[in-house]
Structures are given as structure tokens and as C-alpha cells.
Amino acid sequence: MKILVAVKQVPERDAQIRVAADGKWIDEGDLSYTINEPDAYALEEALQLKEKNGGEVVVVCAGPERVVSTLREALAKGADRAIHLEADDLGERDTLGIARMLADAVKGEAPDLILTGLQSEDLGLGQTGVVMAELLGIPHATIIMQVEVVDGGVKVKRELEDGWFQHVEMPLPALLTIQSGGNRLRYATLMGIKKAKTKETATVLAGAAVARAVSLERVYLPEKQKKTEMLTGTSAEVAAKLVEKLKFEVRVL
Amino acid sequence: MSGVLVVMEQRGGVLNRMSLEAVAAGRLLAAKVGAECSVAVLGAGGGAGVSDVAKAYSVEHALLKDYTADGYCAALEQLVKKLGPGYVVFPHTYQVRDFAPKLATRFGQVLISDVIGVQDGPVFVRQLLQGKLNADYKQAGAGPCFVSVQAGSFRADVEAGEAVAAEVFVPEIEAAQIRSKPGELFRESAQTVDLSAAQVIVSVGRGIGEQDNIGIVQELADALGAELAASRPICDNGWLPMERQVGSSGQTVAPKLYLAVGISGAIQHLVGMKGSKAVIAINKDEHAPIFEVADFGVVGDLFEVVPELTKAILAARS
Ligand SMILES: Cc1cc2nc3c(=O)[nH]c(=O)nc-3n(C[C@H](O)[C@H](O)[C@H](O)COP(=O)(O)OP(=O)(O)OC[C@H]3O[C@@H](n4cnc5c(N)ncnc54)[C@H](O)[C@@H]3O)c2cc1C
Ligand SMILES: Nc1ncnc2c1ncn2[C@@H]1O[C@H](COP(=O)(O)O)[C@@H](O)[C@H]1O
Numbered sequence: 001m002k003i004l005v006a007v008k009q010v011p012e013r014d015a016q017i018r019v020a021a022d023g024k025w026i027d028e029g030d031l032s033y034t035i036n037e038p039d040a041y042a043l044e045e046a047l048q049l050k051e052k053n054g055g056e057v058v059v060v061c062a063g064p065e066r067v068v069s070t071l072r073e074a075l076a077k078g079a080d081r082a083i084h085l086e087a088d089d090l091g092e093r094d095t096l097g098i099a100r101m102l103a104d105a106v107k108g109e110a111p112d113l114i115l116t117g118l119q120s121e122d123l124g125l126g127q128t129g130v131v132m133a134e135l136l137g138i139p140h141a142t143i144i145m146q147v148e149v150v151d152g153g154v155k156v157k158r159e160l161e162d163g164w165f166q167h168v169e170m171p172l173p174a175l176l177t178i179q180s181g182g183n184r185l186r187y188a189t190l191m192g193i194k195k196a197k198t199k200e201t202a203t204v205l206a207g208a209a210v211a212r213a214v215s216l217e218r219v220y221l222p223e224k225q226k227k228t229e230m231l232t233g234t235s236a237e238v239a240a241k242l243v244e245k246l247k248f249e250v251r252v253l
Numbered sequence: 254m255s256g257v258l259v260v261m262e263q264r265g266g267v268l269n270r271m272s273l274e275a276v277a278a279g280r281l282l283a284a285k286v287g288a289e290c291s292v293a294v295l296g297a298g299g300g301a302g303v304s305d306v307a308k309a310y311s312v313e314h315a316l317l318k319d320y321t322a323d324g325y326c327a328a329l330e331q332l333v334k335k336l337g338p339g340y341v342v343f344p345h346t347y348q349v350r351d352f353a354p355k356l357a358t359r360f361g362q363v364l365i366s367d368v369i370g371v372q373d374g375p376v377f378v379r380q381l382l383q384g385k386l387n388a389d390y391k392q393a394g395a396g397p398c399f400v401s402v403q404a405g406s407f408r409a410d411v412e413a414g415e416a417v418a419a420e421v422f423v424p425e426i427e428a429a430q431i432r433s434k435p436g437e438l439f440r441e442s443a444q445t446v447d448l449s450a451a452q453v454i455v456s457v458g459r460g461i462g463e464q465d466n467i468g469i470v471q472e473l474a475d476a477l478g479a480e481l482a483a484s485r486p487i488c489d490n491g492w493l494p495m496e497r498q499v500g501s502s503g504q505t506v507a508p509k510l511y512l513a514v515g516i517s518g519a520i521q522h523l524v525g526m527k528g529s530k531a532v533i534a535i536n537k538d539e540h541a542p543i544f545e546v547a548d549f550g551v552v553g554d555l556f557e558v559v560p561e562l563t564k565a566i567l568a569a570r571s
Contacts, residue, residue, distance in 0.1 A: 011382070013459075017382060017385050017386065017540075019386070026382075026386070037486075094363045094393075095354070095363045095364075096358065096361070096362075096363050099358075118350075121382065121383060122381060122382055123381060124366075124367065124379075124380065124381060124382075124383065125366055125367075126350050126354075126366060126367070127350075127354035127363075127364060127366060130322075130350075130351070130352075130354040130355050130358075131354050131355070131357075131358050131363075133355070134354075134355040134358040134359070135358065139322075139323070139432040139433050140322065140355075141322075141351070141433060142347070142350055142351045143347055143350070143351075159347070159502055160347055160438065161346065161347055161501055161502065162501075162502075162505070163440055163441070163444075163502070163503070163504070164438050164439070164440055165438070165439055165440070165441070166435060166436055166437070166438050166439070167435075167436035167437075167439075168433050168434065168435050168436060169433065169434040169436070170432055170433040170434070171432060179502075180485065180486070180489045181485065181488065181489030181495075184490075184491065211393070211394065212363075212393045212394075213361065213362050213363040213392065213393055213394050213396075214362075214363045214365055214390055214391065214392055214393055215390065215391055215393045216388055216389070216390055217376065217388075217389040217390065217391055218388065218389045219381060219386050219387065219388045219389075220386065220387055220388075221386060221387070221540070222380070222384070222386070222387045222542075222545075224544075224545065225545065226544075226545050226546065226547070228534075228544050228545075228547045228548065228549065228550045229548065229549050229550070230549075230550045230551070230552065231549060231550065231551050232552075235553065235557040235558050235561040236561050236565075238551050238553065238558055238561070238562075239558065239561035239562040239564065239565040240565055242533065242549070242551070242562055242565070243562075243565045243566060243569050245533070245549055246477075246510070246566070246569075247569065249531070250509065250510050250530075250531040250533075251509070252452070252453050252477065252509055252510050253477075253566065253569055253570065
């Protein structure tokens with residue numbers, strides 16, 4: 001079974017975010033980057049499926065030169081090959097543009113299964129996978145916790161709201177967007193890191209950006225709406241103030 | 254029609270609250286663009302309605318009884334083509350996440366997802382980086398503009414008048430078009446922790462760093478006589494059992510006090526605890542979105558603040 005995993009590189013969670021001078025995106029100057037968390041779970045699911053059913057795991061990432069480090073990490077964890085779709089202008093493309101780019105790159109690979117994360121931590125669109133499936137003309141399911149290969153297809157466990165779940169079956173090829181928490185993530189071993197150096201990373205130049213259907217006009221810090229009473233001082237002072245609040249205002253002490 | 258069409262979601266003939274919020278967003282958007290607001294609901298037959306809209310459509314077909322992305326897309330593609338709305342508005346539910354991007358793609362459009370505000374233009378506001386930033390989006394081309402709205406962002410109006418009688422629309426769908434086979438909905442085995450009844454909850458997030466550190470938050474919870482809860486990553490990592498997770502995919506709680514420790518306040522967490530009477534947040538990042546729902550906030554290192562607080566509470570108790 002050939003499994004393709006689309007992984008995205010996003011700013012580290014603890015990064016200090018500053019709006020760029022043109023107000024259109026964030027200042028990327030001194031940011032460090034990491035794999036989008038749900039995509040790490042998508043990769044883990046792919047690696048476990050391969051361990052059970054055999055086959056190949058190919059990772060693909062669209063972005064500038066820096067994303068190669070994320071691909072390398074995926075190779076170190078056990079992916080077999082990587083494809084870097086090189087594009088410096090992701091900001092100029094909307095979901096449809098990026099999904100088309102990924103779908104075009106994927107077509108030639110003809111994977112049985114495509115996995116993506118359920119949403120990216122920076123843009124938070126939750127769409128790229130679904131749009132890719134539509135462009136490729138294959139069935140999909142979103143927010144998936146478990147994948148089982150069954151006769152001619154897959155049976156997946158979909159997460160729904162409020163603690164509900166549902167099993168869904170579909171034929172292959174198919175695309176699934178993976179939710180976090182379905183598996184425990186593995187770490188790359190020293191051996192894995194060594195091996196990754198011998199694995200292939202193909203670089204494909206992305207085509208030119210086309211006209212967008214939607215555009216991001218401006219980014220800015222959200223305006224505070226709630227008047228939160230901030231308690232300040234040393235830890236001991238803050239603790240004393242909190243106890244007062246707990247006693248006289250919240251009344252739980 | 255060139256107005257706004259709101260696609261509502263129902264289960265067993267009952268509309269969910271997010272659908273009514275989407276209708277509120279639809280009415281607001283319609284007023285901004287000077288058009289009418291209509292609604293549609295999909296299902297196998299009949300269903301709930303709302304008042305004070307131009308038109309209501311009931312999209313009915315035996316193949317829409319159980320939700321599938323293929324069935325819903327086929328039906329809505331036909332309805333949207335027939336009505337030609339300028340805007341199609343959805344609640345940002347798990348179901349909508351599953352099919353709306355696909356529907357938009359069929360029209361060469363991109364869904365503007367998880368919108369928290371609509372301004373003149375129209376400009377659609379959505380969050381980036383898990384609520385750290387806001388962003389303004391606009392439709393760039395022509396064609397229907399697809400928008401989904403975030404839970405709790407628009408106040409659902411009280412449906413005072415009588416529901417507008419729905420016109421039935423029967424789409425053409427073939428069984429062969431539906432590629433996936435949905436199963437029954439189910440829940441995991443009964444939960445042994447019922448956080449929804451707890452009066453005081455201390456909740457821990459990824460700021461705790463590692464599993465071994467959870468002890469200090471447990472001690473705080475014990476001092477307060479509180480239940481211990483957590484954000485999703487804590488449960489994903491197996492540091493606390495799933496049944497202690499609060500949020501859209503965990504439990505919904507409404508205690509007298511919710512004390513959030515090292516939790517950033519992503520929307521999926523907030524929807525599970527917004528109903529709390531009082532919220533206290535301890536977080537080292539003054540811009541953390543959790544402070545937007547907190548009554549009292551402490552910007553600081555939880556490893557310093559939490560043990561001090563536990564000590565102070567124990568002292569106050571004795
Ligand atoms: C479909 C879907 C469903 C989801 N369902 C849920 C759900 O039910 N529940 C849920 O919680 N999430 C859910 N999520 C995930 C959610 O989007 C967030 O990723 C998650 O809530 C983040 O958890 P967190 O706040 O603990 O972690 P982070 O966002 O990583 O925040 C950690 C916080 O700790 C602070 N911090 C770090 N170190 C310290 C320190 N020493 N002292 C003080 N503060 C510190 C940081 O400033 C940061 O604000 C869902 C996501 C999706 C897409
Ligand atoms: N530039 C990219 N390269 C590779 N995969 C991507 C890229 N952007 C998005 N994806 C995939 O699509 C998923 C959803 O992203 P989004 O639609 O931005 O929320 C991510 O979790 C990734 O798996």
C-alpha cells in the first residue's frame with residue numbers, strides 16, 4: 001500500500017508573533033518552525049499502517065527552502081521518500097491554489113491513501129485535504145482517529161462533537177484528514193536520523209500562482225473585549241490576591 | 254435570488270444552536286449587502302424551521318437520511334445552482350468541515366471558514382495561529398461566496414414568530430454517487446468522571462511541559478477540592494485520561510470556578526468551558542486568548558504561581 005502524507009511546516013507554538021510591516025502576514029524574520037501537530041499524527045498513522053500492511057510512505061510539503069528540515073525529520077521517523085514542492089509565495093495562493101499544487105504533485109505518484117492533518121495551526125483553515133480529494137476525484141473523510149485496512153478499502157473512526165464517533169467505510173484510493181491523539185507519536189532514533197541521509201528528497205518547482213478566489217487583506221492583534229482583572233506582583237502576592245478573590249468574589253473557599 | 258442562503262444543520266428534526274447562530278450571521282450579512290436572507294435544511298423529510306427569513310427550503314431525498322459528503326455536496330450543488338445566492342453561510346460544525354470545502358471547490362471558490370465577524374465590504378474576520386491574531390478576508394473573484402461561522406461568535410436571535418413554511422426541493426442523487434458507507438453514531442464506554450457536575454475545576458494545558466509536572470496542578474486541585482481537567486494535548490499524550498478533556502471533542506462544563514493553568518484558549522477548548530461562572534487563567538503569555546474569557550488573570554510562570562497558590566489556599570483553609 002502506497003501512502004502519501006502531506007505535512008506542513010508552521011511556526012513553533014511558543015514563537016513570539018509579530019505582525020509584518022505591511023500588515024499582511026506575520027514577521028517571519030526570527031521565527032523557528034516545526035511540523036504542524038496533526039500532520040505528525042498523520043505521519044504516525046501512515047507509518048503504523050505500513051508496519052501492518054507493508055508498502056511505502058511518501059511525505060510531501062509545499063513551501064520555501066526551509067521546509068526541507070521538516071521533510072528530513074519525517075524521513076528520520078521512517079518515511080521512505082520525500083517530495084519538496086518548492087514555492088516561496090504560499091501567501092499569494094489560496095486553499096484552492098495550494099490544494100491544486102499538491103494534487104498535481106500527487107497525481108503521478110498514484111497513492112492508495114493520502115493523509116493530511118485536519119487543520120494547520122497557522123492558517124487554521126481545515127480545508128486543504130478535502131479540496132485535494134475533490135480535485136483528485138476521490139472519496140474522503142475528516143477528523144479521523146483510527147484507520148483500518150479492509151477488503152478493497154478502509155474503515156475509519158471519525159470524531160464527532162460532544163464525544164460521539166462514527167465508523168465510515170470507503171473504497172481506495174481515498175483521502176483522510178487526521179485528528180491528533182489517535183496514536184502515540186514516535187521520536188526519531190539516531191539510526192533513523194542516519195538512515196534519512198540516504199533517502200531521496202525530490203524537489204519539484206511549483207507552477208506560478210493563479211488568481212485567488214479569496215484574499216487575506218490584513219492581519220492584526222485581536223481587540224480585547226473582556227475586562228479581565230489582571231493580578232500582579234510576586235508569586236506570593238498574586239497567590240494572596242487570588243485567595244481573596246476565591247473567598248469573597250468567587251466564593252469557593 | 255442574489256441574497257444570502259444559510260444552510261442549517263438538524264438532527265432528528267431539531268436544529269442545533271450553531272445553526273441559529275449561522276442564521277443570525279446570515280441576517281447580518283444580508284443587511285450589509287442589502288439582500289434577503291433565506292434558509293435551507295437537508296434531510297430525508299420535513300424538519301424544523303425559523304421565522305423572519307425571506308424563504309425556506311427543505312432539501313429532501315432518501316439518500317440524505319444519513320450524512321455523506323457526496324450526498325450533501327450533490328444536493329447543495331443543485332440547490333445553489335438553482336437559487337444563485339451571492340453568499341452561502343454555514344455553521345462551522347464537524348459536518349460542515351467535512352463537505353463545505355468540497356462544495357466550494359465545485360464552484361471554483363474557497364470557503365472562508367470559521368468566521369468570527371462580518372464587517373462592511375463585506376469583510377470576513379477569522380482567527381489565525383489559534384486565536385493569537387485576527388485576519389480580514391475578502392472574496393476576490395465572482396461567484397457564490399461560501400462562509401462558515403464559528404461557534405459562539407454570533408448571538409442566535411430568539412425565533413419569535415411562526416416558522417416560514419418550507420418549499421420542498423428534491424435533488425437528483427443516485428446511490429452510486431455516494432462512495433462512503435457511514436455507520437451508526439456511537440460513544441466510547443461510559444465515562445466514570447462526570448466533569449459537568451463539578452463545582453470547581455482546575456484544568457491543565459500543555460504549558461505544564463511534561464507528565465511528571467502534573468502533580469503540582471493535582472495538588473492545587475486537591476487543595477481546592479476541585480476536579481482535575483485538561484486540554485486536548487494532555488489527553489492526546491496520555492498524561493491524563495480522555496474523559497478529563499474539556500472542549501468541543503471532550504466534556505462541556507459549567508462550574509462555579511474554572512481555573513485554567515497553562516492553557517492557551519483555542520476556540521475548541523473555550524466552547525467547552527465558556528459557561529463557567531468564574532474563570533481564572535494563569536499563563537505566561539499576556540496575549541494568550543484564554544485571557545479573553547477570564548475574569549481574573551495572572552501573567553506568570555505556572556511553576557512559580559501554582560505552588561504558591563496551593564500553599565496560600567491550604568493556609569486559608571486551616
Ligand atoms: C476539531 C478539533 C477539535 C478539538 N477539540 C479540542 C478539545 O475538545 N479540547 C481542547 O482542549 N482542544 C481541542 N482541540 C485542540 C485545540 O485547537 C488546541 O490545540 C488545544 O486546546 C491547545 O491546548 P493547550 O492550550 O493546552 O496548548 P497550547 O496551545 O500549546 O498552549 C499552551 C499554553 O501554555 C502557556 N505556557 C507555557 N509554559 C508556561 C509556563 N511555564 N507557565 C504558564 N504558562 C505557560 C503558553 O503561553 C500557552 O498559552 C481541538 C482541535 C480541533 C481542530
Ligand atoms: N503547504 C503545505 N504543504 C503540505 N501540506 C499542506 C500544506 N498546507 C496544508 N497542508 C495539509 O493540509 C492540512 C490542512 O491544512 P489547512 O487547510 O491549512 O488547515 C495540513 O494539516 C497539511 O496536512
